[in-house]
Structures are given as C-alpha cells and as structure tokens.
Amino acid sequence: MRKTTAPSSKLSSRLAALTFPAFRLHTWRVNWRGAVSVGGFLLLWELLVRFGGGGFEGIPTLAQVLSTFWNKYLTSDRYWQSWLVSFERVGYGFSLAQLLGIPLGLLLGTRRVFHEVVYPLVELLRPIPPLAWVPLSILFWPTAELSIIFITFIGPFFIIVINVHDAVRSLRKEHLWLARSLGATRGYAFRRIILPALIPSIAVGMTLGIAVSWNVVIAAEMIASDVGLGRLTWEGYVSHTATTVIVGMISIGLAGYLSALVVSYAERRLMPWHKVT
Amino acid sequence: MRKRRFWMMWVGYLGAAALWYGSVKWLPLDSFRRLPDPITVIAEWLSPNPTFGVSAFTHPYYMHILYSTYRATAAFLLAVLLGVPLGICMGWSKSFHGYASALLGLLRPIPPLAWVPLAILLFSGVESAVIFVTFLVAFFATTLNTVVGVRSIDQDYFRAAACLGASRRDLLFDVVIPGALPSIFTGLQIAMGAAWFSLAAGEMIAAQYGLGFLIMESYNLIQFPTIVIAMATLGIIGFLSSALIRWLGTRLMRWREQSLGLAG
Amino acid sequence: MAVAATQFASPHLSTQTSAGGCLSIRGVCKTYDPHGACVEALKDCSLEIDAGAFVAIVGPSGCGKSTLLNMIAGFDTVSSGQIYMDGRLLAAPDLPPRAGPDRVVVFQNGALFPWKTVLENVSYGPVRQRTLTRKQAEKKAVELLRACKLDAVAGAYPAQLSSGMQRRVEIARALMNEPRVLLLDEPFRAMDSVSKTTMHRHLLDMYRMSRKTILFITHDLEEAIYLADSVIVMTTRPAMIKLVISVKLQRPRHPRILFSREYLELKREAAESVHEEARKAFERGEREQA
Numbered sequence: 001m002r003k004t005t006a007p008s009s010k011l012s013s014r015l016a017a018l019t020f021p022a023f024r025l026h027t028w029r030v031n032w033r034g035a036v037s038v039g040g041f042l043l044l045w046e047l048l049v050r051f052g053g054g055g056f057e058g059i060p061t062l063a064q065v066l067s068t069f070w071n072k073y074l075t076s077d078r079y080w081q082s083w084l085v086s087f088e089r090v091g092y093g094f095s096l097a098q099l100l101g102i103p104l105g106l107l108l109g110t111r112r113v114f115h116e117v118v119y120p121l122v123e124l125l126r127p128i129p130p131l132a133w134v135p136l137s138i139l140f141w142p143t144a145e146l147s148i149i150f151i152t153f154i155g156p157f158f159i160i161v162i163n164v165h166d167a168v169r170s171l172r173k174e175h176l177w178l179a180r181s182l183g184a185t186r187g188y189a190f191r192r193i194i195l196p197a198l199i200p201s202i203a204v205g206m207t208l209g210i211a212v213s214w215n216v217v218i219a220a221e222m223i224a225s226d227v228g229l230g231r232l233t234w235e236g237y238v239s240h241t242a243t244t245v246i247v248g249m250i251s252i253g254l255a256g257y258l259s260a261l262v263v264s265y266a267e268r269r270l271m272p273w274h275k276v277t
Numbered sequence: 278m279r280k281r282r283f284w285m286m287w288v289g290y291l292g293a294a295a296l297w298y299g300s301v302k303w304l305p306l307d308s309f310r311r312l313p314d315p316i317t318v319i320a321e322w323l324s325p326n327p328t329f330g331v332s333a334f335t336h337p338y339y340m341h342i343l344y345s346t347y348r349a350t351a352a353f354l355l356a357v358l359l360g361v362p363l364g365i366c367m368g369w370s371k372s373f374h375g376y377a378s379a380l381l382g383l384l385r386p387i388p389p390l391a392w393v394p395l396a397i398l399l400f401s402g403v404e405s406a407v408i409f410v411t412f413l414v415a416f417f418a419t420t421l422n423t424v425v426g427v428r429s430i431d432q433d434y435f436r437a438a439a440c441l442g443a444s445r446r447d448l449l450f451d452v453v454i455p456g457a458l459p460s461i462f463t464g465l466q467i468a469m470g471a472a473w474f475s476l477a478a479g480e481m482i483a484a485q486y487g488l489g490f491l492i493m494e495s496y497n498l499i500q501f502p503t504i505v506i507a508m509a510t511l512g513i514i515g516f517l518s519s520a521l522i523r524w525l526g527t528r529l530m531r532w533r534e535q536s537l538g539l540a541g
Numbered sequence: 542m543a544v545a546a547t548q549f550a551s552p553h554l555s556t557q558t559s560a561g562g563c564l565s566i567r568g569v570c571k572t573y574d575p576h577g578a579c580v581e582a583l584k585d586c587s588l589e590i591d592a593g594a595f596v597a598i599v600g601p602s603g604c605g606k607s608t609l610l611n612m613i614a615g616f617d618t619v620s621s622g623q624i625y626m627d628g629r630l631l632a633a634p635d636l637p638p639r640a641g642p643d644r645v646v647v648f649q650n651g652a653l654f655p656w657k658t659v660l661e662n663v664s665y666g667p668v669r670q671r672t673l674t675r676k677q678a679e680k681k682a683v684e685l686l687r688a689c690k691l692d693a694v695a696g697a698y699p700a701q702l703s704s705g706m707q708r709r710v711e712i713a714r715a716l717m718n719e720p721r722v723l724l725l726d727e728p729f730r731a732m733d734s735v736s737k738t739t740m741h742r743h744l745l746d747m748y749r750m751s752r753k754t755i756l757f758i759t760h761d762l763e764e765a766i767y768l769a770d771s772v773i774v775m776t777t778r779p780a781m782i783k784l785v786i787s788v789k790l791q792r793p794r795h796p797r798i799l800f801s802r803e804y805l806e807l808k809r810e811a812a813e814s815v816h817e818e819a820r821k822a823f824e825r826g827e828r829e830q831a
Contacts (some may be wrong), residue, residue, distance in 0.1 A: 011462045033372060034379025041380055058398060116285035121293050127470070129477035132489070132508045135496035154472070209360040213389035219478045222393070223493075230391070237394030245394045253387035436616050437652035439640035441718065442670035451665075455656035532656045532698040 043252025060243045065250070068243045079232070079251075081204045086221065086229040086255065089145075090213045093152025097209060102202065107162025122161060130155040130216045134223055139255075144225060151220045167201035168194065203267040210263050214256040215226065229255065288429055313501040321502040323511075329500035342510065344486040349469075349476050349518070352408045354467060355414035361461060364423020366452060374424070382418070389475050398472065407479035407487075414475040415468040422464020425459030438440075458517045459533065462526035466519050473515040488514075544551065561627040562754030564590040564613065564723035569622035569632075571608050571688050581779035582608045586622070588773070588782070592721075593752045597765035598773045599815055601822035602650045605780030615640035642666055643721050644680065646717035646724045650731065651707050653699040659686070659710050660695040666718040682717060686752075689713050689743070705736040709743055716747070722754045729764070738796070741768060745794055766807050769792060774814045777822040784814045 042062055049061045060068070073079040108115050108122070135152055137147040171194065179189045221230030229252050238242025294315045301314040321327050325334040332338060367374045367456075377385035389410050396406035434452050441452060480489025487513050569618065571583040582605040590596050598606050613624055613631070613767040615638045624632040632638065645666075653662050657690040663686060664678035672729050686692045691709060708728055715723055729737045745768065748755060759765050765772045768790055788807060790798055797805050 031375055031379055033375030034382075037380045038375040038383060041383075046497045074307075093490070114284070116282050117289035117292065118487075119289075120286040123288050124290075126511070126512075127473070127519075128508050128512040129474040129515070131474070131481055132482065132492055132511055135504050136312065138496070138503065138507070142308060160401065207473055211388070215390055217378075218388050219390040219393075219482060222482055225379065233391060233394055233433040239436075242395070242398055243396065249387055249391045251397060254392045256388055257386040431650075431652070433648045433650065433652040434654065436614070436640065436646065436663075437648065437654075438669075439616070439644045440614065440642065441666040442642045443715070444669075447669055451654065451669075455654070458656075530656070532700065 001074045038202070058240060059140045060246065065243055065246050068114045069247050073247055082227060082232050083251070083255065085090075086217055086252075087259075089217050089228065090149050090259065093149045093217070094156050094206075094210055096149070097153045097156035097213075098160055098202075098206065101160035101205075102164050102198075105161045106168060106198075107166045108161065108166025110194075117164075122158065126158045126162070130212065131219050131223075134220060138224060148217065148220045148225060152213045152217045155212035155216045156205070159209045159212065160205040163201045163205035163208075164198055169210050171197055199270050203263075203271060206263050206267070207245055207260065210259050211256065214252070214259065215277045224272045305342050311501075313505055316396075318502045318505045322506050329495065329498075329503050331495075331500075332504050338506075338510075341486055341488050341491045341507070342514065345476060345480065345488045345511075346405075346514065348408050348411060348480075348487065349472050350525050351468060352411035352476070353415050354470070355408075355412050356419050360416045360419030360464075360468075361423050361424040362466075364420040364461075365427055365457065367420070368424040368427025368457065369453060380504065381417070384418055389431050391483070393479055395482060403485070407408070407476065407484050409480050411472050412475045418468035419464050420470050423457060423461050426460025426464070427453055429460065430456035444525075458530055459526075462522065462530070465522050465526070469518050469522055470515060473511065473518070477511055503539065547767040563592040563594055563627050564588070564722060564754065564756075565625040566590075566609075567623050569609070569612065569624060570620045571605070571612065571617070572620045573579065583717060584779040584781050586782060588778070590756070592627075592754055594771065595748060595755045595757065595769045596771050596773065597757045597759060597769035598775060599759060599765045600780065600813070601776035601777050601815075602760055605738065605778055607726055608725050608773055608780070610646070610687075610756065610758055612638070613722070614644050614646045614704070614724050618829050632818070642670055642718035643720050644722045644724055645718055646726060647708070647711050647715055647728045649727045651699075651711060653707055653711050653714070655699050658696055658698055659691070659702070662699070662710060663714045663717055666714065670718070671828060674693075678717075682713075685713050685717060689747075703736070704732055704817070705740055708732075708740060712747065714746070715754075719755065722756060725755065725757045727758050730760070737764070742770065749793055759781040762808065762811055763799070766790075766804065766811070767799065772807075774811060774818070776818050777825065783818065784811065787812050 034189060046061050047177040048056050049059050108119055131149055133151055135145070137150045141147040155164070175193055175197070176189055179193055183191070217228070218230035218233070221228035225231050229248055233245055233248030233252065236242065236246075236248055293512065298314050298316060300309045301312050304310075321329065322332055323334075324332050327335060330337060363377065367377050386480075392408060392410050392413060396409045397403060400406045400409060434456060435448060438448055438452050466467040476487075477489040478494075481493045484490045488507050491507040492504055492511075495501065495507065566586055566588040569586045570581070571584060573580045586609060588596075594681070597607070600606050600823070601738075608617065610729055612619050615632070618636075618638050619632045621634055621636055623630060629637070631644075653659075653664070657665065660682055664673075664675070664682040667673040667678045667681070668675050672681050683692060683695060686695055689709060689712075691706065691713060694702060694706060694710075699710070702710070711728075732740065741764070752757060755769075757768060762772075766786075770788055772786040772788060773782055774786070775781065776783045786807060790801075790803055790807075
C-alpha cells in the first residue's frame with residue numbers, strides 16, 4: 001500500500017510544525033493575500049476599539065500601542081531588563097534541558113534494563129503540565145530565580161528525552177550491523193552513526209522545547225516573580241493598563257520568534273541536507 | 278518477557294517513591310525537608326477524612342475535577358469545530374491558505390499564556406478568558422495538523438475520484454476528509470495535551486475552582502500534600518483524555534488496521 | 542522529428558465490438574513554466590488509435606509519457622494541439638481539462654481509496670455519476686468481481702491485499718464504468734516479476750473479454766511488445782514519437798511466444814532505439830519519475 005497519509009511519522013515532527021514561525025526571512029516573494037488579511041485584521045482591531053462596546057472599552061488601538069511603546073518603553077531600562085531576564089531564564093532552562101535530556105534519552109534508548117525501570121516513570125511524569133510544578137519548585141529551590149529556571153527546564157526536558165529515545169529506538173539496526181562488520185568499535189559506532197542519526201530528532205525537540213519554554217516562563221513570571229516580560233504584562237493587567245498588556249504580549253511574541261529563529265538557524269547548520277518544512 | 282517488563286516497571290516506581298521518601302525524611306537539606314513525602318500524600322489522597330479537606334472521598338475534589346474537565350472539553354470542542362474546517366479550507370485551496378497563514382503566523386508566536394491578561398480584559402470574566410486561552414492552543418494545533426493532513430493526501434486519489442465522476446463536493450467527503458483523518462487525529466491528541474497544559478496554567482493564574490486553582494490554593498494555604506494530589510490528578514486526566522481520543526481515532530479508521538495479505 | 546498520423550489496425554475484430562474509444566491526437570505539445578524557465582515536456586505528438594486497439598508507449602523514465610496520458614485523461618491542459626475521442630473534442634489549449642469515466646486511469650502506485658472496502662471502491666464510479674443506485678451498483682460490482690475471481694475479498698480493505706490483487710481491483714473499478722478508453726500508467730512497475738507475469742495474464746484475459754481501447758505506459762520494452770498491438774517508442778525530453786512498431790503476434794498471447802523468433806525480431810527492432818534514448822536520458826541526469 002502506498003505510504004501517503006502517515007502521521008506515524010512522529011508526533012513530534014508534527015508538533016514542531018506547529019511552533020515554527022510561518023514567516024521565513026529568505027523567501028522574497030511577498031504574500032499579497034497574507035498582507036490583505038493582516039491588514040484586514042488590523043482594520044478590524046481599529047474598528048472594534050472605536051465602535052465596539054463592552055470588553056473593548058479599555059483597549060488601545062495599534063497606533064496608541066506603538067506611540068506608547070516609542071515614548072515609554074523604548075528608552076526604559078526596566079523594559080529592556082525584562083527582556084534580558086526572561087531570555088536568561090529561558091536560556092538556562094532550555095540549555096539545561098538539552099544537556100541533561102539528550103544523555104537521558106540516549107540511555108533510555110540503548111540500555112534495556114534502564115529503559116524498563118526508568119521509562120515508566122518518565123511516562124508518568126510527562127502529562128503533568130510544567131506549570132503545575134511551580135509550587136513544588138518554589139518550595140524546593142532556595143531562590144525564586146532557580147525555581148523559575150526549573151520550570152523552564154521541565155517543559156523542554158521531557159520533550160527532548162522522548163524525542164531522542166524514539167529516535168534511538170527507530171535507528172535502523174542494519175546501519176549498526178554494517179558498521180560492526182566493517183570493523184567499527186563500539187565507541188566509533190556511537191560517535192559516527194548513532195549521534196548523527198539523532199540530529200533531526202534533536203532539532204525537532206529543540207524547536208518544540210523553545211516554544212514551551214517561552215510559554216512557561218511567561219506564566220511562571222506572572223505567578224512568581226517581580227521582573228521579566230511576563231511580569232510586565234501581568235502588571236499591566238493588574239493596573240488595568242491594556243496598553244502595557246499589549247506591549248508585553250507583542251514583546252513576548254517577538255522574543256519567542258527570535259529564539260525560534262536561533263534554534264532553526266542552528267538546525268539548518270547542523271543538517272544542511274534537511275529540508276525544513 | 279512481558280512479565281519482566283511489568284516487574285521492572287514497578288521496581289522503577291517503587292524505587293522512585295523510596296528515593297522521594299528517603300530524601301524528604303532523611304536528607305539534611307532544607308530544600309527536601311519542605312517537600313511532602315509520598316506516604317503522606319497517598320494517605321491523604323485515600324483517606325475518607327483528610328486533614329486538608331481534599332481527597333478521593335471528598336466532594337470538593339470532584340468539583341475541582343469537574344470544573345477543569347468542563348473547561349478543557351468546551352475549549353477543545355470549540356477548537357475542533359473551528360479548526361478542522363479552517364484547516365481543510367487552508368489545505369485544499371491555495372488562495373485561502375495565502376490569506377489565512379499570514380494571519381495565523383502573526384498570532385502564533387505569542388505564547389498562549391501571554392494572552393491571559395488581555396483575554397480577561399476583553400472577555401470581562403475569568404471563566405471565558407481561561408477557556409479562550411485554552412481554546413487558542415488547541416485551535417492552532419488542530420488547524421495546523423489538519424492542513425498538513427490535507428496536503429499530504431496523494432494527488433492520485435483526487436485524480437482517481439475525478440476520473441470516476443466525483444464532483445467537488447464528493448471530493449471533500451470521499452477524499453479530503455478520510456485522507457486527512459489520520460493527521461487530524463494526531464493533531465487532536467496534541468491539541469488535547471496542549472489544552473490541559475494551558476488550562477492548568479490559566480487556572481493557576483486567574484481562576485476560581487479547578488485543579489490548577491487547587492494547586493495554587495493549597496500552596497498558599499500551606500497544604501502541601503494536596504499540591505501533589507492535584508498535580509497527579511492533572512497528569513492522569515490529561516493522559517486519559519489523550520487515550521480517549523486515540524481510541525476514538527482507531528475506531529473511526531478501521532481501515533488502517535493492517536493484517537497479513539490474503540493470498541494474492 | 543515529426544511523425545505523420547499513423548494507422549493502427551487491431552489484428553482481429555472479435556465478435557464483440559467495443560463501443561467507441563477511437564483516439565485522435567494531433568500535434569499535441571506541452572510546456573511547463575516553473576518559475577519562468579520554459580520546459581518542453583512533450584513536442585508535436587500525433588497519433589491515431591483505433592477503437593479496441595491495445596497500444597503501449599515506451600520510453601525512458603521521466604520523458605513525458607505520463608504527460609500525454611494526463612492530457613488524455615483530463616488532468617492537465619494541452620499547450621497546443623488537439624485530442625479527439627470518437628470525433629468529440631477532448632482537449633485543446635483553451636479548453637479546461639475535465640476528467641471523466643469514459644477515460645479511466647489505473648495509476649502507477651495504486652489509487653484505491655484505502656478507507657473504502659473493495660466493494661465500495663469498485664461501486665464508487667456509477668454511484669457518484671448517479672447512473673446506478675447503490676444497491677444496483679453493488680450488485681453489478683459483485684458480479685464483476687466474481688468474473689475477475691476477486692469476490693472473496695469484496696469486504697476487505699485495500700491495505701489487506703497484496704499489490705497484485707490491489708491492481709486487479711483497481712482495473713475492475715475502472716471497468717465498472719464501461720470506459721471507452723482504459724489508461725494504464727506503468728501499473729505494474731512496482732511489482733516483482735512473478736506478480737507481473739500473473740498480472741499480464743489477467744490483463745490479457747480482460748482485454749480478450751472486453752476489447753476496450755487500452756493505452757499502456759511502461760518503461761519495459763518486453764512487457765510492451767508482449768501485451769500490445771502497437772508499441773510507440775518516445776524520445777527523452779522533449780518527448781516525441783521516435784518509432785512505431787506494429788506487433789503482429791497472434792492473440793491470445795501466451796508466455797511461450799516470449800521465446801518465438803517473431804518476438805525476438807520485434808524486440809531487436811525496438812531495443813536499440815529504446816536503449817539509445819535511455820542512455821541519453823541517463824547522461825542528462827534526468828530524474829526518475831517518483
């Protein structure tokens with residue numbers, strides 16, 4: 001039977017398509033229809049604020065947002081510090097997740113006993129939403145910063161472990177046998193065959209993980225911190241300043257987009273042969 | 278072989294539980310001392326008269342579960358009702374895709390939880406705001422997977438149907454929908470999982486009742502074992518709902534069961 | 542290298558004359574225009590195919606044979622030239638392509654709907670065209686499947702069948718619509734030689750019983766000579782008709798003719814042309830059709 005509709009081509013690749021931004025800097029063709037719909041969206045926004053009642057009363061228009069940003073935030077130290085703080089948290093958490101998660105995934109995929117004992121635990125902990133860990137994290141870690149970094153770590157951690165584990169499991173045995181028959185040592189086989197085969201899965205895991213990290217750091221900051229982009233947005237909410245909220249949201253979106261670009265750049269460097277969808 | 282795996286699994290669970298217990302009770306580190314230990318948690322969970330008022334036998338527990346489940350289901354259903362048709366249109370028609378993808382691409386990088394404050398302001402009500410944010414996450418997941426599903430349908434199926442006299446409407450029901458269904462169900466599973474994550478966060482930030490809320494409340498009221506109970510419950514329900522969708526998918530797509538070929 | 546309109550007569554007229562299916566292809570060209578680069582896929586193709594003839598088209602992979610088939614089937618527009626069937630204009634440069642049950646295609650990788658059972662697949666055509674009710678269509682489908690000895694798998698899903706059976710079901714599905722022309726696009730390409738031999742036998746049986754006009758595309762010269770009345774050899778891109786061979790072997794065809802002198806003569810006549818084109822394609826680094 002032909003292999004057409006095949007979502008058995010990993011769940012995670014599909015998830016990655018979700019988070020990879022739709023714009024790409026190297027396509028030079030302008031999407032005119034896209035421009036129309038975005039324009040329409042902005043127009044709708046404008047109209048709803050002017051004429052729609054109810055919930056739209058406190059909402060600023062795009063013009064107001066931009067002018068507030070230009071006047072108040074562009075030069076504000078605190079604003080750019082929030083960027084830095086949030087980026088740091090995501091950076092630490094995400095990197096730690098990769099540093100610990102990739103080896104764990106490898107172990108789970110290669111050592112059978114380890115897999116039998118540890119994998120059920122991973123399966124058990126995985127469905128717990130990262131944010132649900134916040135209170136325990138606050139209890140456990142001595143500083144607030146560490147507890148937030150822990151949260152940004154948990155999200156991508158499980159993702160990368162599962163991805164690496166699945167990739168190792170689906171390695172074609174023939175490749176390893178071939179190498180062995182050609183005289184490769186265990187170490188060589190590991191370095192030159194297993195590791196490179198993992199790169200696509202790691203790339204997918206990273207793409208997903210960075211999105212989850214951002215999602216989570218924002219919420220964690222809203223709950224448990226006094227600095228950062230999430231906190232900024234929250235303060236806008238608390239003080240009923242919708243402009244701040246929107247500035248915060250756009251900033252967060254931009255930050256997330258930039259991080260995703262960095263990850264996808266790294267992905268393309270590591271896998272020049274791979275066509276990113 | 279299977280039996281062995283079964284036992285090893287329990288070795289893992291018990292080992293982890295023992296580790297947890299041991300580190301909480303005996304490790305001379307403050308961090309661990311503050312955590313609740315597994316015995317207390319399980320005792321609390323299964324006690325008919327729990328110290329902190331929430332256990333498998335108490336009414337509030339199920340009330341929280343109900344609230345969370347209701348929100349998740351509502352958001353999920355809405356996402357499916359809007360996302361699948363949109364995804365089909367986007368996957369099938371290039372021009373439609375042009376219009377819609379730019380807009381989606383603009384909104385997608387914004388982490389769903391960042392919408393919470395704005396949603397509360399817009400919807401002037403926490404309940405709708407939380408459902409909206411959960412809906413957003415599920416919506417994006419569903420739509421994108423539907424688009425991928427429609428696009429991955431081999432062109433030959435469309436051609437064959439056209440040869441055999443199918444109209445455009447026939448193509449939709451005979452080719453597009455069944456062809457995209459596997460991908461759609463993958464998307465639904467992802468959407469469900471993501472919805473639970475998002476819902477928990479939304480409840481933690483801004484709701485009354487619900488499992489996420491329970492987590493925050495027990496933390497604030499220094500009822501630590503309840504935190505773990507709520508976390509575990511969230512995990513279990515999330516897992517069950519994904520499994521339900523997967524089961525539904527297998528039933529709807531019986532044709533995917535591959536059995537060994539009959540004599541050719 | 543233009544080829545004038547050629548007449549192919551079918552070697553015998555059986556007692557059952559087929560209902561139409563006479564194809565006239567006149568000066569058909571096809572150019573693609575991806576990103577401004579003009580690619581000529583098909584150039585100046587002219588053919589006259591009699592009703593009930595079995596015509597094979599051979600050429601190197603990716604040369605444009607399928608392009609011609611797509612235009613006859615109505616999947617693609619014609620850049621210039623016309624295609625007529627039984628006197629009716631089928632395709633022309635300004636005519637929007639329309640596929641239909643009078644020219645059903647059997648696809649290379651199989652296009653049975655995986656989500657429908659064999660019976661549902663086979664009865665699909667008449668039901669959709671509203672020529673029969675579902676009950677009537679299913680009854681007719683069962684009869685047809687029985688005639689093809691496939692009634693045992695009527696309730697199965699395509700994925701449960703071997704590729705040979707799938708192909709047979711697909712041919713049955715095509716025949717349900719009583720097409721004037723049956724178009725087969727390298728249908729046995731992905732099959733092993735044993736299954737292929739079985740499929741040849743089934744196809745020849747079917748042809749003997751129904752005498753439909755068949756256009757059979759393949760890259761395998763031996764298969765083409767074995768099955769067809771006429772073999773058309775096409776060049777590499779831009780595809781043109783290079784050679785037309787009339788196969789006057791006796792019908793019904795039997796595997797033993799593969800060793801007969803006539804067969805080997807025909808093969809020799811065509812082989813050099815085919816190999817020459819294949820070599821040219823290889824040197825140009827043409828990509829194989831997926």
